[in-house]
Amino acid sequence: MGNQEAQLYRPPGMRVLSRATVSRMPRYLRLLDDIREAQATVSSDELAEAAGVNPANVRRDLSDLGFHGTRGVGYAVGDLRSRIQRELGIDHRRKVAIVGAGNLGTALAGYSGFRQRGFDVAAIYDISSERVGRLVGDVIVTDAGRIGHDCATGLFDMAILAVPATSAQRVAEELVSAGVSSILNFAPVRVIVPNDVPVRHVDLSTELQILSYYG
Amino acid sequence: MGNQEAQLYRPPGMRVLSRATVSRMPRYLRLLDDIREAQATVSSDELAEAAGVNPANVRRDLSDLGFHGTRGVGYAVGDLRSRIQRELGIDHRRKVAIVGAGNLGTALAGYSGFRQRGFDVAAIYDISSERVGRLVGDVIVTDAGRIGHDCATGLFDMAILAVPATSAQRVAEELVSAGVSSILNFAPVRVIVPNDVPVRHVDLSTELQILSYYG
Numbered sequence: 200m201g202n203q204e205a206q207l208y209r210p211p212g213m214r215v216l217s218r219a220t221v222s223r224m225p226r227y228l229r230l231l232d233d234i235r236e237a238q239a240t241v242s243s244d245e246l247a248e249a250a251g252v253n254p255a256n257v258r259r260d261l262s263d264l265g266f267h268g269t270r271g272v273g274y275a276v277g278d279l280r281s282r283i284q285r286e287l288g289i290d291h292r293r294k295v296a297i298v299g300a301g302n303l304g305t306a307l308a309g310y311s312g313f314r315q316r317g318f319d320v321a322a323i324y325d326i327s328s329e330r331v332g333r334l335v336g337d338v339i340v341t342d343a344g345r346i347g348h349d350c351a352t353g354l355f356d357m358a359i360l361a362v363p364a365t366s367a368q369r370v371a372e373e374l375v376s377a378g379v380s381s382i383l384n385f386a387p388v389r390v391i392v393p394n395d396v397p398v399r400h401v402d403l404s405t406e407l408q409i410l411s412y413y414g
Numbered sequence: 415m416g417n418q419e420a421q422l423y424r425p426p427g428m429r430v431l432s433r434a435t436v437s438r439m440p441r442y443l444r445l446l447d448d449i450r451e452a453q454a455t456v457s458s459d460e461l462a463e464a465a466g467v468n469p470a471n472v473r474r475d476l477s478d479l480g481f482h483g484t485r486g487v488g489y490a491v492g493d494l495r496s497r498i499q500r501e502l503g504i505d506h507r508r509k510v511a512i513v514g515a516g517n518l519g520t521a522l523a524g525y526s527g528f529r530q531r532g533f534d535v536a537a538i539y540d541i542s543s544e545r546v547g548r549l550v551g552d553v554i555v556t557d558a559g560r561i562g563h564d565c566a567t568g569l570f571d572m573a574i575l576a577v578p579a580t581s582a583q584r585v586a587e588e589l590v591s592a593g594v595s596s597i598l599n600f601a602p603v604r605v606i607v608p609n610d611v612p613v614r615h616v617d618l619s620t621e622l623q624i625l626s627y628y629g
């Protein structure tokens with residue numbers, strides 16, 4: 200998922216983590232969020248179970264972050280949590296726009312997990328005059344004609360595409376022109392943007408395919 | 415994602431693949447679907463790029479499936495595609511039920527990717543009398559009271575939970591009692607079921623967290 204080149208454009212001075220390591224960070228973080236009030240340290244075994252990998256993977260991943268743990272004690276929950284949040288760029292809250300106020304966009308706008316994990320839905324856009332002005336989640340649907348202006352003036356910096364396949368490329372280009380940081384694409388089509396704008400493509404059928412292996 | 419134990423319950427005689435290998439299979443398959451009319455063979459480099467891993471990973475994954483490729487030629491697209499489909503259990507079409515006909519359930523029912531990838535939405539359920547009887551995608555919303563009967567009689571074998579967090583555990587238990595094969599859970603809460611029923615939990619904020627690392 201996402202474009203292959205995304206890793207090449209980390210700001211200078213930041214260590215580049217492998218894709219696999221990055222993909223495990225949210226799973227470590229979820230465990231750390233869950234346990235942080237109950238325990239001060241966490242073992243590589245616990246982290247391994249949460250991420251579905253083996254403890255050696257965990258130790259390697261965390262060593263890439265500069266964490267080495269203490270034998271028999273493990274890792275400090277608070278420190279590790281802060282470090283992963285900083286590495287993922289979510290030590291401050293991120294402002295996200297959703298483009299498309301159909302069923303999927305509306306469902307995403309109401310998804311409580313985003314806020315819990317540090318993402319605020321700052322705006323939702325649609326082209327339909329029937330949808331513009333409606334309240335969805337906590338925000339009012341705005342005319343899609345405002346996307347470029349709102350992005351350029353900093354109302355949001357990440358965008359989620361929940362538009363039909365036929366509109367996705369055009370909307371992505373508009374977002375890129377306006378300086379969007381990154382795009383999460385739920386539209387069932389690949390979008391092509393310059394390499395310095397990371398895109399992840401969510402294919403919901405992938406999950407069913409993986410599940411199908413197990414049952 | 416999913417329960418840790420899922421791998422322990424493969425039918426006897428089936429090779430157990432690692433979680434990481436299984437998670438890459440849909441990405442290989444997507445590339446194979448895309449290129450199968452245009453080319454007869456595929457290189458490990460092409461597969462590696464599609465899956466975001468290195469070619470050595472690809473060769474190891476495919477060797478676990480009994481595929482070794484031919485130096486300078488690569489892998490036969492048709493054979494490899496059939497083998498992955500068989501391994502994932504999607505060499506025949508799978509019948510899926512969606513529980514919850516709110517925004518997310520409705521969006522999932524209309525998601526064209528499921529059908530393309532071998533999954534047919536056989537039913538969609540809700541408890542709301544306002545939603546029951548409505549046409550969503552190609553199916554009519556059925557009263558949730560029918561879930562157990564319909565699952566037990568084979569109308570579907572996989573289920574997608576698109577219900578509120580407060581209902582997820584109860585619905586999961588009902589599905590398990592009726593003999594569901596596996597559950598894909600979009601509700602923002604973990605559900606606990608016996609180890610022989612695989613569950614994958616989709617946390618949509620994971621994708622935003624990963625993306626946030628890159629931009």
